Amino acid sequence: MIMETGLRDLMERVVREGTERRFAHLILREDPFFRRLPEEMRSEAVDFGLNTGAGAVETAVERYGREPETMAAALHISIVRSDKSAQAGPLIHFSEYREKPPAITLYRRSLAEANQLVQEHDLEDLLGLSDVEPIHLAHEIYHHLEAKKLILSASRFRLETFRLGPLRLRTGLPSLSEIAADRFALRLLGLKVAPKAVQLLTVHAHNPDYAWSCLECLQSLPS
Secondary structure: OOOOOOHHHHHHHHHHHOOHHHHHHHHHHOOOOHHHOOHHHHHHHHHHHHHHHHHHHHHHHHHHOOOHHHHHHHOOOEEEEEOOOOEEOOEEOOEEEEOOOOEEEEEHHHHHHHHHHHHHOOOHHHHOOOOOHHHHHHHHHHHHHHHOOOOOOHHHOEEEEEEEOOEEEEEEOHHHHHHHHHHHHHHHHOOOOOHHHHHHHHHHHHOHHHHHHHHHHHHOOOO
């Protein structure tokens, strides 16, 4: 049973217990094909996503530098800062990538709310950041690199979803691109915490019970 307390208490526990690998497993659980993935392959899939993201950082930094804004400019990606509402039901969006023409939309309201929570709850030292925007920008840059085939893609991991005699159908796991994008952001920016951990700031502000249930779920996942 979760004993709910404040946001700082939550984030202290997330930093302590929410390893990058646990968050990667949490992302994997949200994949539409997760139930088709044999249990013995789950760690392999997570490793594949993490390694893909790490390799992408090495390639991108060598070609475009380490600053997300500079990298986006070198890749001819437009950055659009929007004041539109980024909430869709219980989900709150911070950014999104569009391939044609290449553009990253950053939702200012969501980003500002997260930054305000960091300041109000004195979380800068705990999280190692005061501005969440670079995290989301870097995450979306990974998706551009993958879409334009400028890096090795996480879609190389294939899962058999159908078999009928000699006929076999295989598909990728969309979640692996998200895992790779988060590792890309973490390594590029030298973050202390997993990017998805930072999203719990806003989740807690809108739905504390759900935020604490995420922590409980993390505790049950491989570390």
